[in-house]
Amino acid sequence: MMKNELKKAAGWAALEYVMPGMIVGVGTGSTIAYFIDALASIKYQIAGTVSSSEVSSARLASYGIPILDLNKIKILSLYIDGADEINDKLQMIKGKGAALTREKIIAAVSDYFICVADESKKVNVLGHVPLPIEVIPMAQKYVERQLMQLGGLPQYRQNVITDNGNIILDVYHLDISDPTLLEKEINAVTGVVTVGLFANRGADMALIGTTEGVKIFTK
Numbered sequence: 001m002m003k004n005e006l007k008k009a010a011g012w013a014a015l016e017y018v019m020p021g022m023i024v025g026v027g028t029g030s031t032i033a034y035f036i037d038a039l040a041s042i043k044y045q046i047a048g049t050v051s052s053s054e055v056s057s058a059r060l061a062s063y064g065i066p067i068l069d070l071n072k073i074k075i076l077s078l079y080i081d082g083a084d085e086i087n088d089k090l091q092m093i094k095g096k097g098a099a100l101t102r103e104k105i106i107a108a109v110s111d112y113f114i115c116v117a118d119e120s121k122k123v124n125v126l127g128h129v130p131l132p133i134e135v136i137p138m139a140q141k142y143v144e145r146q147l148m149q150l151g152g153l154p155q156y157r158q159n160v161i162t163d164n165g166n167i168i169l170d171v172y173h174l175d176i177s178d179p180t181l182l183e184k185e186i187n188a189v190t191g192v193v194t195v196g197l198f199a200n201r202g203a204d205m206a207l208i209g210t211t212e213g214v215k216i217f218t219k
């Protein structure tokens with residue numbers, strides 16, 4: 001089965017968890033694009049969405065799905081987003097799409113986080129893909145030096161400016177055997193806006209598209 005079919009199956013499977021009247025947090029990426037397509041089919045039943053990127057906002061708007069300001073919302077019961085990697089504890093690496101900061105904000109606010117992904121994203125130990133970090137541009141070289149002290153090999157992501165006007169460093173060779181600790185350590189580096197490790201606040205459920213159907217994982 002093609003990877004895109006597995007992403008589509010996972011994206012559509014998330015629709016089952018969207019209840020009438022809900023405000024839904026919407027992530028970013030190709031799997032989420034399928035979720036947005038699915039959401040459009042019930043758009044009159046939901047109260048609206050909160051979007052994690054300009055790209056997702058454009059897709060939501062193309063369907064006429066309302067997008068709300070997170071600051072006007074007290075309760076966000078559900079957040080649906082993809083991942084670049086996810087482990088058994090439902091901790092994730094995210095940020096290939098450079099939307100990690102807004103994604104992390106929505107994840108923090110939401111009561112329940114469902115990760116949708118194809119089976120290639122499921123790993124035992126995080127770190128097969130580089131770890132994306134959003135950085136304030138003037139701090140780039142300082143942050144790079146600090147990341148090297150943590151054992152990483154940072155690489156500047158060419159031609160990418162985030163929705164927040166910052167840069168992305170993709171960090172190779174980090175030991176991510178303790179994701180919660182590493183998330184704290186990288187967060188503590190001045191100039192780092194967000195690290196793409198979602199360990200402290202991981203997902204509550206994962207819907208993984210496999211060749212045998214969509215598998216459900218919970219903590």
Ligand code: 5RP
Nearest residue numbers: 029030031082094095097099
């Ligand atoms: C964007 C992300 C995405 O969720 C992640 O890159 C997954 O994307 P896709 O569904 O296209 O594989 O973190 O910042």
